[in-house]
Amino acid sequence: MANVKTKARFDEAKGKWIINGQKVWTSLAHESDYIFVIARTDPDSVAHKGLGFFLMKMDQPGIDVRPIEQITGTSEFNEVFFDDAECEASDIVGKPGDGWKVAMGLLGFERGVSTLGQQMAFQNELNDVIAAAKANDAAKDPVIRQRIAKAHEGLKIMRYNSMRTLSHDASDGALHKEALMYKLYWATWHRDLGELAMDVLGMECDVLEEAPYELTRLQSMYLFVRSDTIYGGTNQIQRNIIAERGLGMPKEPKVTIKV
Template sequence: MDFTYTPAEEAFRSSLRAWLVDALPQGWGESVFEPEDEDERAMFRLDWERKLHAGGWSGINWPTEYGGRGATLVERAIFAEEMARARAPEGINIIGHNLAGPTILRHGTQAQKKRFLPPIIASQEVWCQGFSEPNAGSDLASVRTRAQRRGDKFIVNGQKIWTSFAQYSHWCFALVRTDPDAPKHKGLSFLLIDMKSPGISIRPLRQISGECEFNETFFDDVEVPAENIVGDVNDGWRIAMTTLAYERGPEDGLARQVRFKQELDKLLGMLDTQAGHHRSIDNAAIRQKLARSITEVEVMRLNALRTFSKYLNGEDRGPDASIIKLYWSHAAQNMYENAMDALGPTAPIAGGDPLSAAGGRFQLSYLQSKAFTIYSGSSEIQRNIIGERMLGLPR
């Protein structure tokens, strides 16, 4: 790997940093924060995404003909790092920008690209993902949501689950079964579904963290125009694999690594300023755990850069993305478990209580981290992919 940057890449970084200083509210991350109300926070993030678009920083690696900047892969990595370093708000339309858009760019028709890409990049239309089902989460090929062709429409019936941000979404891309008699990987299709269609109902799922990011989504005789299929009928599995490669890719890993490092630095600083004769930072066992987290966060960065290097050398996105997802999800869980250990007796004191550490941020992150090894493909599935597709182990 070459860790140096060209003058043009450094200029790109400087330009982005300067823009972020002007674009973020004064006092951001110190005295100014995101709204606490979940709906208000979602709208705040959507406004931020639209501000990015107005500033020319949305979909930067998309082709210029579709509103992007045609940025290089290295510039895309720099963008991810700098956004995280500035603690910029995370997007609500991440499914649209990171998954739907790239999939349509690669497999969509010209008509689909013209219709869907401009409102995605402008965050005028928010997207959600319709993959997992109650009995088909890790085993994605077992989805049972049906789509029957009737004339120029597909009629969709079934249920999806863990549809992040469905309550705010305008569109959903869904993996549906179009041939129930074919082998389970062979009878699937990839549909683009208007969330305003009659027959769609959404039920938010309250998580252990108290948030309702996830939802159940039900489809009852939902009509989808036939031109909204991506790829061919029964070719959905191949399309979905492209989507998952972007979902688990190094761009996401780099940004997460920076944010996790910021959390770790915040924790270490807080522990270092603890008063009293029995500071947890002075406990050798606690220090050992924290040192391990420091190391794991750095390895997270190196894993992402290694995969970037492969792409720069012309390799296609493939199963190596599973290494990134598997590693960061467990490293982050370990980090927040170590944080709880380091907080000691104050660990159970959540946000809202004046005695909570850092406003309860580590307690909330600890609860959120429990989903890391499940969403975007469970750890068991990632290990299977690595074993079978990279190591050549038998099924």
């Protein structure tokens, strides 16, 4: 993100920020009324300096949204193009140059408490897996039973860790250690649940039931969870965060590759 090339310049005559650039992988942009955009307010700046954080209206001629079809056949995410897109002067969050700081605060929220509600959806999916295992007798296999028990246990641990995270006083805006590990934990748990679901279904997992031959909930879940360990920061990046910020280990060395 620190390599962002999208630019923002303030147009004195219009009294607005003008944004030019492009962003790929924007989840639900095609359904959104507003978008957060990080753009370079200082054209001579590099890396995480000189960025601004803008809250922009989507419904305007300067913004073009192009959905990307995923392996699941659906299109939750998009490419978004900004071509002289306009942002109200009052809709910059913080000051020009503060963009990185604001983005880090937002990411802390995205990787932490904002995702707690998804545990309910996880429970529903696990219930579906258990129901499928009972229906096709996969539950009689001791290894499958053990993996289901482990998934159940993992979801409980996720819940208790969330409670622990919420019990902290968050008024200082800082991320506590319990929150640092949350993204890595749930993404890995969910990816494993997808694999368990397919092993429970056995050969049936390759079959589309009937016209219009749409994926079942579990098939779709299996394909989508591959992306859980990528978006919102990959598992490797989460491990770096835990090591550096949680455990106080030395920072990853910066490497410059000259081509």
